Amino acid sequence: xxxxxxxxxxxxxxxxxxxxxxxxxxxxxxxxxxxxxxxxxxxxxxxxxxxxxxxxxxxxxxxxxxxxxxxxxxxxxxxxxxxxxxxxxxxxxxxxxxxxxxxxxxxxxxxxxxxxxxxxxxxxxxxxxxxxxxxxxxxxxxxxxxxxxxxxxxxxxxxxxxxxxxxxxxxxxxxxxxxxxxxxxxxxxxxxxxxxxxxxxxxxxxxxxxxxxxxxxxxxxxxxxxxxxxxxxxxxxxxxxxxxxxxxxxxxxxxxxxxxxxxxxxxxxxxx
Amino acid sequence: xxxxxxxxxxxxxxxxxxxxxxxxxxxxxxxxxxxxxxxxxxxxxxxxxxxxxxxxxxxxxxxxxxxxxxxxxxxxxxxxxxxxxxxxxxxxxxxxxxxxxxxxxxxxxxxxxxxxxxxxxxxxxxxxxxxxxxxxxxxxxxxxxxxxxxxxxxxxxxxxxxxxxxxxxxxxxxxxxxxxxxxxxxxxxxxxxxxxxxxxxxxxxx
Numbered sequence: 001x002x003x004x005x006x007x008x009x010x011x012x013x014x015x016x017x018x019x020x021x022x023x024x025x026x027x028x029x030x031x032x033x034x035x036x037x038x039x040x041x042x043x044x045x046x047x048x049x050x051x052x053x054x055x056x057x058x059x060x061x062x063x064x065x066x067x068x069x070x071x072x073x074x075x076x077x078x079x080x081x082x083x084x085x086x087x088x089x090x091x092x093x094x095x096x097x098x099x100x101x102x103x104x105x106x107x108x109x110x111x112x113x114x115x116x117x118x119x120x121x122x123x124x125x126x127x128x129x130x131x132x133x134x135x136x137x138x139x140x141x142x143x144x145x146x147x148x149x150x151x152x153x154x155x156x157x158x159x160x161x162x163x164x165x166x167x168x169x170x171x172x173x174x175x176x177x178x179x180x181x182x183x184x185x186x187x188x189x190x191x192x193x194x195x196x197x198x199x200x201x202x203x204x205x206x207x208x209x210x211x212x213x214x215x216x217x218x219x220x221x222x223x224x225x226x227x228x229x230x231x232x233x234x235x236x237x238x239x240x241x242x243x244x245x246x247x248x249x250x251x252x253x254x255x256x257x258x259x260x261x262x263x264x265x266x267x268x269x270x271x272x
Numbered sequence: 273x274x275x276x277x278x279x280x281x282x283x284x285x286x287x288x289x290x291x292x293x294x295x296x297x298x299x300x301x302x303x304x305x306x307x308x309x310x311x312x313x314x315x316x317x318x319x320x321x322x323x324x325x326x327x328x329x330x331x332x333x334x335x336x337x338x339x340x341x342x343x344x345x346x347x348x349x350x351x352x353x354x355x356x357x358x359x360x361x362x363x364x365x366x367x368x369x370x371x372x373x374x375x376x377x378x379x380x381x382x383x384x385x386x387x388x389x390x391x392x393x394x395x396x397x398x399x400x401x402x403x404x405x406x407x408x409x410x411x412x413x414x415x416x417x418x419x420x421x422x423x424x425x426x427x428x429x430x431x432x433x434x435x436x437x438x439x440x441x442x443x444x445x446x447x448x449x450x451x452x453x454x455x456x457x458x459x460x461x462x463x464x465x466x467x468x469x470x471x472x473x474x475x476x477x478x
Contacts, residue, residue, distance in 0.1 A: 011289075015296025019303035026307040046431070049334045056341070057436050057468070064438045064464060079465040080436070083407055087434060087468050090405075090413050239346035268345055 047257060050093070055263050057084070058097055058248045062265045070102035070244060093254050100247035102267070104136065107146060107219035107226065111245045111266055117220040121228065122240060124153070124211045128196060128230035131203070135191040135224035140165025147217035148195070150207055159206040161195070163222065176206045191224075227269050241269040325477065326429050329398060333431030333473045336388050341433050350384035352435045355404065355469050356445065357382065360453035362417040365394065370419060385471075386419070398475050399424075405470040407459040415472075416455055428476035437466040 065076040081097045088095040108115030133148065140146070145164040151157050157177045164171045169187035173180060181202045195203050211233035227241040244267040252259040343349035348356070363370040363380045370386050372378035380386050385402060393400045399421040408414030439458070442450065447466075451457050459467045 009292065011296045012292050012299075015299045019299045022300075022303045022307050046330075046334060049338065049431075049433075052338070053341075053434055057434055060436045064436070064440065073463065075463040076438075076465050079460040079463050083459055083465070083468050086407060086411055087405075087413070087470060091432070091470075237346075238344065240344070 047252075047254075047259060050091075051252060051259055051261065054084075054088075054095065054097075054250055054252060055248075055261070058250060058263070059265045062099065062246055062248060063267060066244075066267045066270065072099065088252075093252055095253075096249075096251040098249045100249065102244040102246055104223045105225070105242050105245040105266065107216045107222050107224065109219070111242060111264055113220055115220065118215070118217050119219065120213050120215050121226075122214045122232075122238060124233040125214055125238075126210050126231045126233045126235075128203075128207070128214075128228060130227060130229040131195040132227045133191070133193045133195065133224060134226070135163075135222055137189050138163075138165075138170050138191050138222070139189075140170055140221060142166060144221040145218060146222040149215040149217055150203075150212050151215065152209070152212050158209070158212055159203060161193075161201065163191070174201050176202070181206070225269060242266045243269045322427060326427055329475050329477065330429040330431060332392060332398075333400075333429065333475050334433075336392055337431055337433035337471060337473060340384050340388060341435065348441065349435070351433065351471060352437075352441070354383050354385050355435060355437070355456075355471070356441060356450070358404075358418065358454055360416070360455070363419050365419070365421055373420070380419075389419070389473075393475060397478050399478050400476075401474040403472045403474070404454075404456070405472060406456045406467050408455070409457065411459075414455060418471075424474050425476045428474050430472055430474045432470050432472045434468055434470045436468055439464045439466050441466070 061077065061080040062072070065072045065074075065080070067073050077099065081095075084097060085095050105111030106113050106115065108117050109119040110116070140163065142165045145162055147163070148161045149157070150159040159174070159176050161172065161174045164173070166185060169185060169189075170191065171185050172183070172193075174182035182200050195201055214228060225241070225243045227239075229239040229241075230237070232238050246265050246267060248263045248265050250259075250261050250263065337351065340351040340354075341349045343352070361372040361375070361378060363386070364373050366376070370380035370383070372380070389400055389402075392398075400419065401417070401421055401424065402419040403415050403417050405413055405415045437456070439447065447458070456467055456469060459465065
């Protein structure tokens with residue numbers, strides 16, 4: 001004990017050990033904080049918001065630029081794309097937008113053949129002033145049918161129109177919750193249905209106990225256009241339509257990442 | 273007492289002991305000082321907590337603008353309507369409402385941006401500026417202030433959302449008067465394209 005008491009080296013070693021321990025703890029703690037800071041910075045990435053914004057802008061531009069039938073106002077589109085490049089350049093992005101050809105939409109939610117085939121087109125409708133369905137070339141097979149369904153807020157059935165493929169064309173039936181209201185066969189390849197004007201469909205009589213939802217069922221079985229216009233519960237007017245689809249090819253490039261997407265844009269019916 | 277003094281006089285190694293103890297203490301203190309300066313967790317330095325807070329505020333701003341820019345097919349979004357209805361003045365927060373700088377009688381009404389910021393930012397002590405950037409003459413980018421709360425701090429974050437203006441959006445309005453009041457000009461007279469406006473929301477915690 002006397003010998004050890006005379007050696008202060010133990011004290012020095014203890015000092016070094018404590019110092020080393022503190023150093024290692026500091027380095028580890030710094031690494032943890034640095035790593036979590038880097039992770040936190042990555043969650044601040046706004047590319048998702050920028051992409052959603054550019055998709056919405058492009059959709060609006062295509063809808064504004066749409067002219068008669070299947071054509072765009074090329075001057076509008078050209079100005080739009082050049083000014084978009086200018087605006088995004090100031091944010092550090094290189095933007096490229098090109099449009100594809102027009103094509104007929106399906107009655108699915110996104111207009112594509114693989115889109116959501118059973119969907120609600122309009123919710124909480126009080127009344128409808130205009131409701132047209134146009135199928136330019138019906139090619140229903142006998143196993144396919146497309147339905148326009150009107151159901152109440154508790155999902156009770158008010159009215160349903162079914163277009164079913166038959167050997168000679170299309171069978172159109174209309175039912176309410178209890179009875180068959182209308183039935184006819186149509187051999188024409190072109191179907192133009194005005195649901196409000198055709199009194200045989202009894203649409204208004206069966207939808208008086210609104211508000212209700214307008215739904216498309218099996219929308220992937222039919223290609224065509226629709227226009228629905230009216231008033232929502234609460235008094236707000238609404239109008240929804242789809243006539244064509246066009247694919248927008250968008251490229252958004254920065255020094256960190258490149259985003260290339262192709263988005264189907266729905267073109268509404270113009271009331272020109 | 274005399275024996276203690278004589279013992280001390282005989283012990284010649286005590287100086288080394290003392291020296292080693294002092295060195296050991298100096299090493300430990302030096303390491304502690306190094307550790308304190310090297311770590312990133314002191315309250316005054318930028319830390320994980322403040323980065324997360326900035327991210328949160330940034331997301332809040334982006335979500336506010338995204339929600340205001342939602343529209344269905346047949347009508348403009350609330351954000352677009354705010355731009356179309358703007359009279360060109362810049363507004364400041366007065367404790368319970370926004371009024372035009374230099375004119376307390378001109379209160380900002382029917383502004384969805386103001387309503388949303390009152391709910392989301394004001395109640396949480398988050399200061400905010402809203403600016404509109406748009407294409408000016410000769411394809412330059414011009415900026416006008418819509419809401420001003422002061423110069424942003426170093427920890428401010430900016431969210432932005434762009435909207436498209438076309439000539440058809442001004443059906444019920446005087447397009448010339450709009451351009452004169454707001455400086456948002458028609459960037460192309462040869463087509464229905466009017467301008468692209470970038471709404472920039474800068475937020476910082478007070």
